[in-house]
Amino acid sequence: xxxxxxxxxxxxxxLSQEQLAEIVGVTRQTIHLIESGKYNPSLKLCVEICxxxxxxxxQLFWED
Amino acid sequence: xxxxxxxxxxxxxxLSQEQLAEIVGVTRQTIHLIESGKYNPSLKLCVEICxxxxxxxxQLFWED
DNA sequence: ACATAAAGTAAAATATATTTTGCTTTATGT
DNA sequence: ACATAAAGCAAAATATATTTTACTTTATGT
Numbered sequence: 001x002x003x004x005x006x007x008x009x010x011x012x013x014x015l016s017q018e019q020l021a022e023i024v025g026v027t028r029q030t031i032h033l034i035e036s037g038k039y040n041p042s043l044k045l046c047v048e049i050c051x052x053x054x055x056x057x058x059q060l061f062w063e064d
Numbered sequence: 065x066x067x068x069x070x071x072x073x074x075x076x077x078x079l080s081q082e083q084l085a086e087i088v089g090v091t092r093q094t095i096h097l098i099e100s101g102k103y104n105p106s107l108k109l110c111v112e113i114c115x116x117x118x119x120x121x122x123q124l125f126w127e128d
Numbered sequence: 129a130c131a132t133a134a135a136g137t138a139a140a141a142t143a144t145a146t147t148t149t150g151c152t153t154t155a156t157g158t
Numbered sequence: 159a160c161a162t163a164a165a166g167c168a169a170a171a172t173a174t175a176t177t178t179t180a181c182t183t184t185a186t187g188t
């Protein structure tokens with residue numbers, strides 16, 4: 001299950017996966033794997049992604 | 065940095081750490097470590113805790 | 129004071145997130 | 159069509175979350 005929300009928020013800020021990765025302090029692959037739903041990031045990383053993209057956990061990571 | 069919000073939500077539902085752990089499918093120690101802020105759970109586990117406690121990610125895991 | 133449930137603590141073992149590297153594919157501009 | 163940036167993919171190595179076990183401490187009821 002892909003996470004389209006992150007990708008959308010990222011593209012909206014005109015950031016590449018690599019730029020987001022740098023801001024957040026992880027590798028590009030980590031961002032890619034999260035966006036493509038291949039795994040299960042840590043809470044800390046989720047929060048850092050949220051801060052980088054001006055969103056909250058519920059906005060990016062909550063599924064109904 | 066302790067996570068008091070989880071503990072409060074848990075106690076409000078009259079669940080012990082062990083009961084919550086069982087619902088969520090982890091060990092009691094994992095719940096304890098998360099409540100006492102000793103580490104950094106996975107997103108999946110956070111979501112499961114939220115569902116067990118009828119809260120959202122922002123309510124339990126977001127710090128301003 | 130005693131018994132018992134719940135919570136705190138810790139070390140070693142295991143599972144899995146994350147990194148590193150490198151290659152391939154897709155999108156975009158000229 | 160070509161060049162280049164961005165994204166997808168994958169295997170091996172490393173870091174760290176989670177389990178397991180066992181013991182200690184704190185809370186609560188009788």
